[in-house]
Amino acid sequence: MRRAAAVIATGALVLLAGCSGEDAGGSGDREALAPAAAPAVIDLAVAHGAADVSPVVPLEISVTDGQLAGVTVTDGAGAAVPGAVADEQAAGADDGAQVWTPETALAYGTSYTVTATATNEDAEGTTATSTFTTVAPETLSTPGIGPLDGQTVGVGMPIRVYFDEPVADKAAVESHLQVTSTTPTDGVWNWLSDSEVHFRPSTYWPENIEVTLDADLYGVDFGDGVWGEKNRSVSFSVGERHVSVADAASHTMEVYDGDELVRTFPMSAGGPEFPSRNGAHVVTELNRDRIMDSSTYGTPVDSPNGYRTPVEFAVRLSDNGEFVHAAPWSVAQQGRENVSHGCINLSTERAAWFFDFSKPGDVVEIENSLGPTLSAADGAIYDWAIPWEDWQAGSALE
Missing domain, CATH: 2.40.440.10 (L,D-transpeptidase catalytic domain-like)
Known part of the structure; x- marks a missing residue:
């Protein structure tokens, strides 16, 4: 009977030891086998080696499996270009993309390098670089505009924009001619020729209002080698009827x-x-x-x-x-x-x-x-x- 009791006791100790060892060993194995975080992947919308890029193209940066850590832009001489990533996603950017915006617009006919860094969940870094060249236009165009800035006109005066070169891509240009007024109207642009476009409402302007035309044409491709030279803004008053x-x-x-x-x-x-x-x-x-x-x-x-x-x-x-x-x-x-x-x-x-x-x-x-x-x-x-x-x-x- 003493021998049988000893055997039973020994078996119990072995069983307890086995259970204790399995718990400890299993927990340690799971920690050792935890997968590493996926590396962050950076996608730059302007591809490396791209040429004839508009100087106002959005420099979009998308990051998968991580967060954007920083963006730098340098010109062909290596000088840093001042700018910053917008706090919010820019209008028109792809879902999830952030946009780096320069303090002043990029220049025509210039090489630029974008370098972006990102980190994953394990704080491991990734870098992506893209060098591109902005377009060198054959011709630059700045339109004439009437009424003049600060002028007071009557209710029948349309906004008139005159180009010194024929406009091949009228839709591209027209989409960058934005009219606002203190009393909204149903005004529409009408191309009277390849080099002249007017804006008017369906009936005469309301009297005693303020009107502004923002002609944001820098970096806009007019077609046939002609590009917008600069942006212009004109504000005028409509007086008594x-x-x-x-x-x-x-x-x-x-x-x-x-x-x-x-x-x-x-x-x-x-x-x-x-x-x-x-x-x-x-x-x-x-x-x-x-x-x-x-x-x-x-x-x-x-x-x-x-x-x-x-x-x-x-x-x-x-x-x-x-x-x-x-x-x-x-x-x-x-x-x-x-x-x-x-x-x-x-x-x-x-x-x-x-x-x-x-x-x-x-x-x-x-x-x-x-x-x-x-x-x-x-x-x-x-x-x-x-x-x-x-x-x-x-x-x-x-």
């Missing part, structure tokens, strides 16, 4: 200040041989004294219908020779018949009042004339003669 109605049938011009009719003038419009153009004319120029010269629209001064006449208080309505101006020689016909060469004739006193009342961008709507509607053939601003649906179709964007 001045819309006059010149009725060639009744030989009167009604002048409105806002919704109030403030003057009704007898006038003489273009006669049968030289009828005024119908439609909304936009005031573009005011001359206290001017020489009216028929040769400026193709009629020689020494021809039977030619003339070279000094006039006062000339308010230009188009580039085809149409003005509102003083015409003391036709006072007897004003209010009775149309005898001008296309202009709106007023007495000197009335023309002086209208001259002082007017500003560029005011509107004179000519109606019931024997002439055609204002069009591209008349130059200057014929924007309001284009039906709204046709105007919208002139945009390069959907």
Whole structure:
């Protein structure tokens, strides 16, 4: 019996020892076999060796299995380019990507190197590098813009952008022409030619508002080797609503200040041989004294219908020779018949009042004339003669 008890006791000790050893050994094995963290992987959106890159392309950096630790950018001479990674993902960046942005835009025709570092969960580092070259444009273009910065204009003045080179990629350019106003409008761009684009609402601008055009064209590819030279911003004011109605049938011009009719003038419009153009004319120029010269629209001064006449208080309505101006020689016909060469004739006193009342961008709507509607053939601003649906179709964007 003592021998049997000893055997049982020995077996129990062995069993206990075995159980104790398995617990300790199993825990240690699991710790030793824990997998290492995956290395961080960096993806640079601008590939190494890329050429003809826009200097404003977003320098996107994506990190998988880790966190971005730092980004440096140097130019071809090795000089550091000041900049920083945005705190938040930039608009338009791929999901999860961060964007390094320079303090000032990168230059054209320059080599740059981007170096990004990242760490994984075990704080182990990874580095990725990309060297690329920005495009060297054949031609740089800066457009002219009207109205001018700080100018006050009337409710009929469209925004006009003129390019010195034809624009091949109109959609790219138009997408970088952003218009904002203190009273929002439904305005749309319309390409009148390959080198001229205008912006207007469906109806005249609201009066007494502020309008800003941000033409962010630096680094934009216009197509055919032409790139944007710089960004421009123009802010202007739209003043009081001045819309006059010149009725060639009744030989009167009604002048409105806002919704109030403030003057009704007898006038003489273009006669049968030289009828005024119908439609909304936009005031573009005011001359206290001017020489009216028929040769400026193709009629020689020494021809039977030619003339070279000094006039006062000339308010230009188009580039085809149409003005509102003083015409003391036709006072007897004003209010009775149309005898001008296309202009709106007023007495000197009335023309002086209208001259002082007017500003560029005011509107004179000519109606019931024997002439055609204002069009591209008349130059200057014929924007309001284009039906709204046709105007919208002139945009390069959907």
